[in-house]
Amino acid sequence: MAPTRSSFQALPLTQNEHRFYFSTIPVDELFPYCFVARRQEDPSQGFQRTLSQDRANDIARYLSAGNGSIPTNVVLSAQPIASLKYIAGSKTLSFLQVERSFLVLDGQHRLWGYSKCTRKHRVPVAIYQGLTRAEEAKLFIDINTNQRGVPAALLLDIKQLADMESVKENIMRVLFDRLNTDGKSSLAGRLSPAKPSPSKISRVAFNRALGGALDSELVRGLEADPLFQLVRNYINAFDAELQDSQLLTRASYFEAMFDIFDEALRLTLGKKKNLKQASIQEIIRTIAKLDFTGQSMTRKEYLVSMQSSLRQSLAVSVDML
Structure with missing residues (x-):
């Protein structure tokens, strides 16, 4: 049976040589198709840290309380298997509902928190297209060195x-x-x-x-x-x-x-x-x-x-x- 193709409204943006799309996707239609390349599990290709269940649970409780919000988007890299397509006329972004369609570059705890939340929220995302693994790792480094937490x-x-x-x-x-x-x-x-x-x-x-x-x-x-x-x-x-x-x-x-x-x-x-x-x-x-x-x-x-x-x-x- 052929995989289902999901479509969502999206806005494209190009910065220097990179193109990505902003959208919001219901967590149940996104989470099952995401994965994380953890260094501990994949020493040759992984670069993410180990997931903290406590932190993900804290985010889930915060989102379930009914008065909190997280406007910061999760950053994903679409893999070839996702067959990502953007239609400019209708401003829609579509992908195949296939496991490991999206590599999480930033926001793994937020994404897992959304998945554990009793309320099924839409997840704000920025999705990159056409990145190599080296470019994904470099983008991960850039995000985590240029962002500074509030003192x-x-x-x-x-x-x-x-x-x-x-x-x-x-x-x-x-x-x-x-x-x-x-x-x-x-x-x-x-x-x-x-x-x-x-x-x-x-x-x-x-x-x-x-x-x-x-x-x-x-x-x-x-x-x-x-x-x-x-x-x-x-x-x-x-x-x-x-x-x-x-x-x-x-x-x-x-x-x-x-x-x-x-x-x-x-x-x-x-x-x-x-x-x-x-x-x-x-x-x-x-x-x-x-x-x-x-x-x-x-x-x-x-x-x-x-x-x-x-x-x-x-x-x-x-x-x-």
């Missing part, structure tokens, strides 16, 4: 506009913005909201640092102003004691600082009965005096040093008995 810091910065912030993200955004502008904050002007910047803490690093610290029972339930004052006291205490003030804006050090946030505050409360900056300074003084000159350390390495110093300085001595 994570910028995405966090505009989540409020999209009304997508969680409660914790809202708290961290307010803290970040106030610490960056408050005249009494050691971080004033030393935070970078929308993109990474040398000698500044990005919003991404800030959120990584405070994400766990805000789960402490000591701060849970605090109103905005007392929470801000406490975090400012803690940061200012380190800044006042540090011999190298640049450590405060080294992301791995800053994050390690907040890994001991709960422990340091509890020790301060136990010994000083308050959480004022001066009291916190006394507790973290030995930590801040640690010499890391010329060392590039990970968050975990800083944390181990900080915890060791904090606990040694508060060890029980004979004089206390």
Whole structure:
């Protein structure tokens, strides 16, 4: 039995030496005829990465929710077996419904997400015609090197506009913005909201640092102003004691600082009965005096040093008995 030929409205476009077509095709009439040349499965001819089922499932859930959309097209390369034909008069593109008719050059996770979606959407596509395997691989490289993702810091910065912030993200955004502008904050002007910047803490690093610290029972339930004052006291205490003030804006050090946030505050409360900056300074003084000159350390390495110093300085001595 001869394969069925499907036809869809399409618009042609030629860029330099390449011709491709824009169209939208129902997922059930497209997905069965697509394939991916994965490097793992075909070392000589493959170039795509391994499919992440979790990512495809996330896309499927997003499309099934009923309020999301993905306008970005999937990029395909029509294989000779597809017998792709374009009729200019009717502006229709047709192909044979045959397995492996289209090689996926970009958007494999989107395409698999569409296929898993409970709603049967049309898939926006750009279909190339007449590419060799070498040209397909080059186009894959071009797409994945010339496209740049939006910085994570910028995405966090505009989540409020999209009304997508969680409660914790809202708290961290307010803290970040106030610490960056408050005249009494050691971080004033030393935070970078929308993109990474040398000698500044990005919003991404800030959120990584405070994400766990805000789960402490000591701060849970605090109103905005007392929470801000406490975090400012803690940061200012380190800044006042540090011999190298640049450590405060080294992301791995800053994050390690907040890994001991709960422990340091509890020790301060136990010994000083308050959480004022001066009291916190006394507790973290030995930590801040640690010499890391010329060392590039990970968050975990800083944390181990900080915890060791904090606990040694508060060890029980004979004089206390």
